[in-house]
Amino acid sequence: MKIVQAFTFEAAHRLPNVPETHRCYRMHGHSYRVELKLEGPVDPRTGFVADFFDVEAAFAPVLKQLDHYTLNDIKGLENPTAEHIAMWIYERTKPVVPTLAAVAVYETPMSWAEYDGD
Ligand SMILES: Nc1nc2c(c(=O)[nH]1)N=C([C@H](O)[C@H](O)COP(=O)(O)OP(=O)(O)OP(=O)(O)O)CN2
Numbered sequence: 001m002k003i004v005q006a007f008t009f010e011a012a013h014r015l016p017n018v019p020e021t022h023r024c025y026r027m028h029g030h031s032y033r034v035e036l037k038l039e040g041p042v043d044p045r046t047g048f049v050a051d052f053f054d055v056e057a058a059f060a061p062v063l064k065q066l067d068h069y070t071l072n073d074i075k076g077l078e079n080p081t082a083e084h085i086a087m088w089i090y091e092r093t094k095p096v097v098p099t100l101a102a103v104a105v106y107e108t109p110m111s112w113a114e115y116d117g118d
């Protein structure tokens with residue numbers, strides 16, 4: 001069974017490795033959406049793969065490092081593409097949410113990156 005829990009954060013970024021003429025070379029902001037996908041058996045007693053409340057509590061310290069920051073200033077996010085943010089979140093969340101199967105990071109409702117550890 002898979003379950004998904006969504007979170008949002010606000011952050012500024014610029015993409016340092018695109019051409020200067022690319023609009024994302026300039027500092028700008030996004031209302032990011034993060035989806036954590038968990039996979040595992042449904043506990044027969046609780047009916048949960050995991051309690052959403054527990055996931056929220058485990059993810060809070062990771063989310064706190066991103067919300068209302070300039071992502072380029074964060075170690076490991078010097079080139080803060082959606083792909084890199086998804087990997088960064090996965091690596092920090094997997095140890096505290098072992099059933100984590102994938103992380104999706106949406107820059108806009110129409111464009112996102114998903115990382116499953118591969
Ligand atoms: N593969 C990727 N491509 C792009 C990424 C990325 O992370 N991975 N990022 C960007 C920029 O961050 C850019 O800011 C994307 O957002 P936006 O300009 O808002 O994109 P839209 O196409 O939705 O903008 P509209 O104004 O709605 O046309 C670029 N590429």
Ligand SMILES: [Zn+2]
Binds near residue numbers: 107
């Ligand atoms: Zn952007």
